[in-house]
Each structure stands twice: as structure tokens, then as C-alpha cells.
Amino acid sequence: MHHGAIKTEIEQYHNDCYGWALHCCNRDREMASEVLQTSYLKMLEAQNSFSGRSKFKTWAFIIIKNTAIDALRKKKRENRFIRNENNLPEAGYETGLEDKFDQKLKDLFFAEALNQLSERQREILQLVFYHDLSLNEAAEVLKISQGSVRKHYDRAKKFLAVWFQQRGIVTNNKYDGFI
Amino acid sequence: MMDLFEKKIRELYQEKRKLDEKSFPHFSVFLNKPEMKKPVRRLRMLYIRVASVAAIIIPVIFFLYYLYNSNKTGQQVLEISPVKINQPLPSQSLLNSVQDASYIWQWKAPTDRLLQDVDQSLNIRKYKKI
Numbered sequence: 001m002h003h004g005a006i007k008t009e010i011e012q013y014h015n016d017c018y019g020w021a022l023h024c025c026n027r028d029r030e031m032a033s034e035v036l037q038t039s040y041l042k043m044l045e046a047q048n049s050f051s052g053r054s055k056f057k058t059w060a061f062i063i064i065k066n067t068a069i070d071a072l073r074k075k076k077r078e079n080r081f082i083r084n085e086n087n088l089p090e091a092g093y094e095t096g097l098e099d100k101f102d103q104k105l106k107d108l109f110f111a112e113a114l115n116q117l118s119e120r121q122r123e124i125l126q127l128v129f130y131h132d133l134s135l136n137e138a139a140e141v142l143k144i145s146q147g148s149v150r151k152h153y154d155r156a157k158k159f160l161a162v163w164f165q166q167r168g169i170v171t172n173n174k175y176d177g178f179i
Numbered sequence: 180m181m182d183l184f185e186k187k188i189r190e191l192y193q194e195k196r197k198l199d200e201k202s203f204p205h206f207s208v209f210l211n212k213p214e215m216k217k218p219v220r221r222l223r224m225l226y227i228r229v230a231s232v233a234a235i236i237i238p239v240i241f242f243l244y245y246l247y248n249s250n251k252t253g254q255q256v257l258e259i260s261p262v263k264i265n266q267p268l269p270s271q272s273l274l275n276s277v278q279d280a281s282y283i284w285q286w287k288a289p290t291d292r293l294l295q296d297v298d299q300s301l302n303i304r305k306y307k308k309i
Binding site for chain 1: 184185188189191192193195196199200202203204205206209210
């Protein structure tokens, strides 16, 4: 794939890429922008490594995920140093998440429900429902087996169903009266 | 196929996505930024690190090599081929094997006494050198 074509692809999936970067950076916008910037550069430099076997979106998500992991490690090291110096509290996931949800979703406890899930389960739900990837594509992005993705997905779904039932948001087992 | 519950979760996620997308920066913001050269600087740092490690390791290797060889110079290298006492030399065996040879060399390997004398003379030369 040549330079111009890959640039067009990136532009086409820009919103998806930004959304995924935001999720990978625990909804830290500044960090997500930096990660996305570096990821785009990596994509342009490594354009020959895109064989076309997988979807461009999947390939881009893998690069973003790896870049975000590096950035988070770096930030963690820096934060450790700052905390030791000034005893500042560490920024949590929940704070950023709540800011981004509107009042309606907050009322539905959706953000809270998601926070009860494991990181892996949140990632899978994000890829499937937010970015419209299939479970197989999600497995490719997260570099885990398809069986494992299915297991995490089912557990997350069951957990959410029970969680909403307990709070009276879901009326029966078939979730007919959901919300 | 998604069931009803999955559809509802998807709806929630898509609402969240719509809200997020309102504040997403445009794609053009991410191109032509000066920070795009940042990873190159990191790569340079990598080269500097590799070069500095090499600058430390190579002199250490040379120093160790020098130490190893300096110990070796004190040793006297003396190779003595084994001699079978009172046995014909290889050259004698060769002559014996040729039937037409008119000259028979009856020379034999040196005796014990002769070898002792040689050792003594070698020792004397060695001490004289020191």
C-alpha cells in the first residue's frame, strides 16, 4: 500500500482510531492525542508491513494499542517519581470516565457497570459495540485466542445483565424491558 | 445475530461514541505537527546508548585480552617430541623396508644416559639465561 492510500485509510478511520486511543489511554485526552500522533507516524513508516490479510482498522488498532501500552508505562514511571516528590494522588480511571458521560448515561449506571468489569472485558466490549468489530477481529487486536475473547465477552454480558437486573433496570431474563 | 440485550448495550456505546466524536480533534490536526519527528529523536537516543555501551565494553575486552596474553609471555614454550628408547628411527625403518638399498643405517635412538645429559645441558642454559 503506497503512502497516499494509507493516508486516505487513516483519515477514513480517524474517529475510530481516536476513540480506541482514548480507551487505551484511560480516557486521558492529551495522552490519547500523543499516542495517536505517534501511531499515525508508525503506520506511515511501517506501511509495507500491512499485508492486507486483516482489515486496515484491525492493523491500526494493534499499533495504537502497543503505542498506548508504551505511553502508559512511561507515564507510570514519571508518576511514581512525581508522587515520591510531591505525594500527589494518582489519576484514576473513574474520574475521566464520569466526565465524558452525559447525565442520562450516568443515571443508568452504565459507567459504573462498566467499571465493575475487568480491563480485558471492557476492551472487548469497546471493540465490539463501540467500534463494531467482530469477536474474531477483537481477538486479533488484543492478541488473544478467539475462545478467550468469547469467554470474556459472555462473562461481561452475563455480569451486566445481572447487574442491571439487581438494580431493576432489566425486568426479566430476556432483557425485554431493558431501559 | 445480536440479541436484544446486546443491541441495547450497543445503543449505549453508540450514544457514548456520538458524544465523544463531538470533541474529537480533526484528522488534519494530527498531520504536519512538529512533534512528528519525536520518535526519530528517540531512535537517535537509542543509537547513542548503543554507542556508549560499546565504548565501555570494547576497552574492557581489550584490557582483559592484554592481561591474558601478558601472563602467557612468562611461560617457556618447549615442545619435545616423544622418542622411543632403543627403537629404530622412522628413517631407519624406511631404509629397512627397501630391499635394494645398499647402505644400511644402523643408527638407533639415543639411550637414557644420553637424554639425561641433554636435559642437564638444557637446564644449565636455562639458568644462564635467567
